[in-house]
Amino acid sequence: MDILDARGLSCPEPVIMIKKAMESCEDAYEIIVDNAVSRENVTRFAEHNGYSVRITEKAGEYTLAITR
Amino acid sequence: MKENIRLTRLASCAGCGAKVGAGMLSKLLKGFETHYDPKLLVGYDTSDDASVYVINESTAIVQTTDFFPPIADDPFLYGQIAAANALSDVYAMGAEPKLALNIMCLADGMDKETVQEILRGGYSKAYEAGVIISGGHTINSGEPVYGLAVTGFVHPERVLRNVGARPGDRLILTKPLGIGVLTTAAKADMVEKPVMAKVYAQMTELNRYARDVMTGYEVHACTDVTGFALLGHGLEMAQGSGCSIYLEAAAIPYHREAYELASMGFVPAGAYRNREFAEPGVWAAEGITRAMMDILYDPQTSGGLLISLPESAAADCLAKLKAELEYAEIIGCVGQQAEYSIYIE
Incomplete structure (x- = not known):
């Protein structure tokens, strides 16, 4: 699984990135964002599509483990 | 071009x-x-x-x-x-x-x-x-x-100020919410053209017509709902007036497309800033969804007027507004100051 790097991007770009990735219909994705707005919005998108999200924070960067 | x-x-x-x-x-x-x-x-x-x-x-x-x-x-x-x-x-x-x-x-x-x-x-x-x-x-x-x-x-x-609302007043909102969500989603080409055409038409509409109608009534307070969203501007009205505001979520006009897009994560950064500012003063009933709250915190551009006026004048004022502005609605009322500045049910 590739880790999607959405650092340096502001919304809606990270959501578009995960949306495009999810077109492959896999069971798990991982994405790194560097702001709270992107963390919240990517979480909303994943949950809206039936995935659950686990978030870990390190030095202001958030890694979202998205699974179903 | x-x-x-x-x-x-x-x-x-x-x-x-x-x-x-x-x-x-x-x-x-x-x-x-x-x-x-x-x-x-x-x-x-x-x-x-x-x-x-x-x-x-x-x-x-x-x-x-x-x-x-x-x-x-x-x-x-x-x-x-x-x-x-x-x-x-x-x-x-x-x-x-x-x-x-x-x-x-x-x-x-x-x-x-x-x-x-x-x-x-x-x-x-x-x-x-x-x-x-x-x-x-x-x-x-x-x-x-x-x-x-x-x-x-x-x-x-x-002069109509954003403070001066009194217990017993009714609140009228003259334009539907969801502009910030829709313009954010439009950047990602997630909104169909006819929807955006409707949204742009709303944003270019002057609040002059709402002002013309409202000034025919005894208005206690008025503000336009813009960057701080309904809840941010509502909070300023409630706190400045020394009252609490009671909103009926089901009565609040908003673009249906914005609800779906908010739940998909097309929520502008300004909405999160607004939530951070207003949330300590806001109480929401359990059944109010996250997407609905996103819309209530959504920054509006060229949004409508939020008008606080006596109950006796509200229905008449709304009927006159509706002749020009189809989305205008009575969205709640004003009460005595309580623990929270805004209650949403």
């Missing part, structure tokens, strides 16, 4: 979503020396829409400015929206705008035709409002910006 320029791509945030948060603003402005003048009827203290200064017993001058980065790719539309939004602060005071100055920043990649179209949009709205654009200032900058500084007039006893 070159078709490949996407104005909104030249900006990092759209419209009133670019606004600095309310909490941050009051911190920035703290502690400065200012002159006291009894003729200044409305100043910084209540975070109102415009300042009001009495000239004589029948005239007060109303001043405001508003500008922001592109909220639409069409430069003419952008100019119209920016101007309607700037003029709105004057209408929200119950006043009549008369003069305006252009405020403009040009970014690399904007050709002459694009700049002219933005200005043409601004002039067209000013003309519709009976306002003369008498000058302005334009600079080169990193991102495009356009807006107006507006001067208007009002009778000193007819």
Whole structure:
């Protein structure tokens, strides 16, 4: 699984990135964002599509483990 | 005009979503020396829409400015929206705008035709409002910006402030919410053209018509719902009035498409800032969804008026508003000050 790097991007770009990735219909994705707005919005998108999200924070960067 | 320029791509945030948060603003402005003048009827203290200064017993001058980065790719539309939004602060005071100055920043990649179209949009709205654009200032900058500084007039006893709501009042909202979500999603090409056409039409609509109707009634308080969202501006109205506001979620007009897009994560950064500012004063019933709260915190550009008026006048005022403005609704009421400033059920 590739880790999607959405650092340096502001919304809606990270959501578009995960949306495009999810077109492959896999069971798990991982994405790194560097702001709270992107963390919240990517979480909303994943949950809206039936995935659950686990978030870990390190030095202001958030890694979202998205699974179903 | 070159078709490949996407104005909104030249900006990092759209419209009133670019606004600095309310909490941050009051911190920035703290502690400065200012002159006291009894003729200044409305100043910084209540975070109102415009300042009001009495000239004589029948005239007060109303001043405001508003500008922001592109909220639409069409430069003419952008100019119209920016101007309607700037003029709105004057209408929200119950006043009549008369003069305006252009405020403009040009970014690399904007050709002459694009700049002219933005200005043409601004002039067209000013003309519709009976306002003369008498000058302005334009600079080169990193991102495009356009807006107006507006001067208007009002009778000193007819000033409508964002405070003064009384228990028993009804609250009317004149335009539907969801603008920030929809313009954010439009950047990702997630909104169909007819929907955006409807949204742009709403944003270019002057609040003049709502003002004309409302000034025929005994209005206790009024503000326009813009960057701080319904809940941010509502909080300022409730706290400034020493009351609590009770909103009925099911009665609040909003774009249905925005609800779906908010639940998909197309929520602008401004909505999170607004939530951070207002949330401590807001109580929401359990059944209110996260997407609905996103819409209530969604920054609006050229949003509608939030009008607080006596219950006896509310139905009549709404009926008159609806003749011109189909989305206007009574969205709640005002009560005695309680633990929270805003209750949503």
